[in-house]
Amino acid sequence: xxxxxxxWLPFARAAAIGWMPVANCPMPVAPRDNSKRQDxxxxxxxxxxxxxxxxxxxxxxxxxxxxxxxxxFFYNEETKExxxxxxxxxxRSILNFYxxxxxxxxxxxxISAYDEELTFFGIIPxxxxxxxxxxxKDRKRENLERLQDDxxxxxxxxxxxxxxxxxxxxxxxNPHTSTMALVFYYVTGFFIAISVITNVVETVPCGSxxxxxxxxxxERYTVAFFCMDTACVMIFTVEYLMxxxxxxxxxxFMRSVMSIIDVVAILPYYIGLVMTNNEDVSGAFVTLRVFRxxxxxxxxxxxQGLRILGYTLKSCASELGFLLFSLTMAIIIFATVMxxxxxxxxxxxxxxxxxxxxxxxxxxTTLGYGDMVPxxxxxxxxxxxxxxxxxxxxxxxxxxxxxxxxxxxxxxQRADKRRAQKKARLARIRIAKSGxxxxxxxxxxxxxxxxxxxxxxxxxxxxxxxxxxSLLESQHHHLLHCLEKTxxxxxxxxxxxxxxxxxxxxQTYPSRSPSLSSHDSSVGxxxxxxxxxxxxxxxxxxxxxxxIPTHQGPLQELSAxxxxxxxxxxxxxxxxxxxxxxxDSGRINCKGGRIxxxxxxxxxxPALTPDGDGLHGPPQRRPPPPPGHAAAPSIQTTTSSDGTNxxxxxxx
Amino acid sequence: xxxRSQDQSFSDxxxxxxxxxxxxxxxxxxxxxxxxxxxxxxxxxxxxxxxxSKKELQLLYRGFKNVTCxxxxxxxxxxxxxETFKSIYSQFFPQGDSTMYAHxxxxxxxxxxxxxxxxxxxxxxxxxxxxxxxxxxxxxxxxLYDLNKxxxxxxxxxxxxxxxxxxxxxKYTYPSMKDSAPKDHVDSFFQKMDKNNDGVxxxxxxxxxxxxxxxxxxxxxxxxxxx
Numbered sequence: 001x002x003x004x005x006x007x008w009l010p011f012a013r014a015a016a017i018g019w020m021p022v023a024n025c026p027m028p029v030a031p032r033d034n035s036k037r038q039d040x041x042x043x044x045x046x047x048x049x050x051x052x053x054x055x056x057x058x059x060x061x062x063x064x065x066x067x068x069x070x071x072x073f074f075y076n077e078e079t080k081e082x083x084x085x086x087x088x089x090x091x092r093s094i095l096n097f098y099x100x101x102x103x104x105x106x107x108x109x110x111i112s113a114y115d116e117e118l119t120f121f122g123i124i125p126x127x128x129x130x131x132x133x134x135x136x137k138d139r140k141r142e143n144l145e146r147l148q149d150d151x152x153x154x155x156x157x158x159x160x161x162x163x164x165x166x167x168x169x170x171x172x173x174n175p176h177t178s179t180m181a182l183v184f185y186y187v188t189g190f191f192i193a194i195s196v197i198t199n200v201v202e203t204v205p206c207g208s209x210x211x212x213x214x215x216x217x218x219e220r221y222t223v224a225f226f227c228m229d230t231a232c233v234m235i236f237t238v239e240y241l242m243x244x245x246x247x248x249x250x251x252x253f254m255r256s257v258m259s260i261i262d263v264v265a266i267l268p269y270y271i272g273l274v275m276t277n278n279e280d281v282s283g284a285f286v287t288l289r290v291f292r293x294x295x296x297x298x299x300x301x302x303x304q305g306l307r308i309l310g311y312t313l314k315s316c317a318s319e320l321g322f323l324l325f326s327l328t329m330a331i332i333i334f335a336t337v338m339x340x341x342x343x344x345x346x347x348x349x350x351x352x353x354x355x356x357x358x359x360x361x362x363x364x365t366t367l368g369y370g371d372m373v374p375x376x377x378x379x380x381x382x383x384x385x386x387x388x389x390x391x392x393x394x395x396x397x398x399x400x401x402x403x404x405x406x407x408x409x410x411x412x413q414r415a416d417k418r419r420a421q422k423k424a425r426l427a428r429i430r431i432a433k434s435g436x437x438x439x440x441x442x443x444x445x446x447x448x449x450x451x452x453x454x455x456x457x458x459x460x461x462x463x464x465x466x467x468x469x470s471l472l473e474s475q476h477h478h479l480l481h482c483l484e485k486t487x488x489x490x491x492x493x494x495x496x497x498x499x500x501x502x503x504x505x506x507q508t509y510p511s512r513s514p515s516l517s518s519h520d521s522s523v524g525x526x527x528x529x530x531x532x533x534x535x536x537x538x539x540x541x542x543x544x545x546x547x548i549p550t551h552q553g554p555l556q557e558l559s560a561x562x563x564x565x566x567x568x569x570x571x572x573x574x575x576x577x578x579x580x581x582x583x584d585s586g587r588i589n590c591k592g593g594r595i596x597x598x599x600x601x602x603x604x605x606p607a608l609t610p611d612g613d614g615l616h617g618p619p620q621r622r623p624p625p626p627p628g629h630a631a632a633p634s635i636q637t638t639t640s641s642d643g644t645n646x647x648x649x650x651x652x
Numbered sequence: 653x654x655x656r657s658q659d660q661s662f663s664d665x666x667x668x669x670x671x672x673x674x675x676x677x678x679x680x681x682x683x684x685x686x687x688x689x690x691x692x693x694x695x696x697x698x699x700x701x702x703x704x705s706k707k708e709l710q711l712l713y714r715g716f717k718n719v720t721c722x723x724x725x726x727x728x729x730x731x732x733x734x735e736t737f738k739s740i741y742s743q744f745f746p747q748g749d750s751t752m753y754a755h756x757x758x759x760x761x762x763x764x765x766x767x768x769x770x771x772x773x774x775x776x777x778x779x780x781x782x783x784x785x786x787x788x789x790x791x792x793x794x795x796l797y798d799l800n801k802x803x804x805x806x807x808x809x810x811x812x813x814x815x816x817x818x819x820x821x822x823k824y825t826y827p828s829m830k831d832s833a834p835k836d837h838v839d840s841f842f843q844k845m846d847k848n849n850d851g852v853x854x855x856x857x858x859x860x861x862x863x864x865x866x867x868x869x870x871x872x873x874x875x876x877x878x879x
Contacts, residue, residue, distance in 0.1 A: 008715060010878045011774075012744045014781040015757050017789060018796045019817060020871045021862055022841060027871040030878075039711055054714075479744065482874075487818055489825040489833070491747055497824040504828070 009472065013479050023486040031474040043081035044095070049088040050081070057098050059472065064122040066098065090117040097123065105132035111139040149415045168246035185302070188239055192298045195232040198225060199292050233269040236262065236295070258301060265295040308412060312405040323397040327364070330393055334360045334386040341379040348375065359383075364390025691730060692771040702775050703783035708879050709775065716771050731768035734758045748822030756816060760796040782878055787859065789872050794858050804852040810838050 013030075020027070042058065044051040044066075061067040076083045084091070090109060094117060097103040105114065105128055118125050128136050162170070171181035202218035202225055218225050240262045247253035268288040300306040313320065335356035342350040349372045350356045359372040363386050374383045484490050492500070692698070698709055716732070732740075734755065741754040761769045761777045780792050795801070799809045814834040821829065845853045845861045862868045 008740050011778065012741060013875050013878045014778055017781050017872065017875065018757070018793055021793050021868055022814065022817065023871065024840065026867045027874055030874050476744065483820060487821055489821050489827065489829060491821065492824050492826040494824055496826065497828065500826055500828060
């Protein structure tokens, strides 16, 4: 229950008086508030700074440290206060959470220190209020990235039992691990460069021979270039196969971007080998050679900056998409306008709208080649509008992409800097530690002894406190129980409800009194489900019990409950054990799903309800007097009487 | 039902030279509504008017003030308006729809019919429910049911009330809620209460029947020690 709302529970319970005259059956007994304590001030001493608050304030959130009996571990008998040896500044915001129900994140606080405080006091960070949540999440993400970088460092340590495959994979991924990996790294890089240069030089006109005019080098020295190409492709193929072999998850590796680039880089060669002499497809084959340029992308394994660029573009996909979309819109609009504006003039280059696209693109990107120029006045006006708007449209999403790139790039820079600093730092720490190691150990041993002597156990109030924290819950449950009694219906959860709906649809005979009049447990099978039987009232005139088809799981729970209450169901018709049910309301709270300022406490375990039921068990061993009951059948239809005969199954 | 002899006193928030202590002092202005702050009457006066002790009133006020301070800014603090009332009440009944019943409750608490429940209204009603005599409690319940406050409960009024109570149960109940369940319940209620079968239940019939019914008498005492 939310903060202020817990204080209104007495009001809600009082308002239940409106149900009383309407109800037809007696109400359950309220949970007794045995420890009728007045609300008292609690002193919380946090490293010397004293905070004071009401006990009920802390009781609002019973599943945190301060709200539960866990704080008794910190109770100091002499000073009658709770002492916590934690940061008082951070504690302020934690205590404010209890007071206002909103958890704030102070911006000057270090994120990991704050997280530690929250963990210590048992508060989940997800309930930080909207005002501070973004900041918290941003800082947390930064911290995580830093931690990940640090972790990657530690991965360099050689694991003891790595097989050959894993070693190879690590060598591929991180060339600094061994000399072989470094050699491999440089060799592949060299060959990528060679391959790219070869492709480029192939097309350069090499000077004329005697009989022919200028031809590109590729055609002049065909054999040489072919050998070069073959060598490169062989290296790349071997590299790819080795990577494929070493990859921990081959399927995932084959799907990754780099492997696709690898494949695309070497495929044209093999395709060329296959179809050498076929004239028809040689044109297509030539086109395939274009794909050899993709080898240059293999450099991204070697260059950090390239990877960052790729990552940035990926992360700015939405901005890029928006840019593209708006550009396309603008291009189409302006091309149409220019086409119709220039339609009148003779010898106009704007022959069609697609032809105008070229003009629009060149103008909007402020290139202005000048091969297509508007000649009419209207065309010139619209042309100028086009170029002005082009500047705007392109300039808008670019800063977003730039800032993203800058952020990621700088993070990487920081990572490199940290790595360099770490070695020096560790070395210094090692020196300092070794000097005072022995003295430190000694003083530590002494300190532990002192702590042991000082430790005082104050667990006397724990019993009472544990009862009081769940008192709120028990009162709330009692309230819901009263509502159930008033309306003579019970709360169930969604699954049970659907089951019951199905079952009532399937049910053919309305009453099963013959089978129920027997006292022995008739756990028979019906439609393949195990039917739980209920003991009827001894002089039941109405079909007062109703078998519930349950599945195996809840049935076992039922039997567990039976065992707990100690009443063997076979020979008594007492309803106290039948009343045993774990109340759904607490759990339904949990199923609410919204985590606002409320820390929903866990539903009371079955252990609690016998306690509550035990209170009213003895005086209600016998069924209520018939007058109270006579009204019941008139309300109900054929399915059942008032809910007290049914054991409700809660799938906890 | 106690009728209040004194109007709620409004205090001018601009007069900050007086000591700001809402529970002890009150500044009786002549109905100046230029303020946005309602402060309740003095604690001592409330102790006299209700059956609560000082400590209990303090406890109640702390909870009350917490909620009113969380109100929206348009709502003057110091009173609870119907929306807040409904939202608070609905927190206790997550499965069903408690808005109608909360509305009826609000009408019952808001004795001055000014659309807001001040602390005095709140505490006076609570005092009747929790600490009043059995006749007072029954009177209060009757007043709750009597929606138009004309002294008798008609079938329509009772049906509305019953629907609102059943709405709080929600959809997922066992046995599943028939549409006629509230109506049947109303019928049984009238059968029990309406002695002269004139279609309405007057306060005398109500009191008489309730006082003869053991269950009702017992359950009326159930919440006596809620505070």
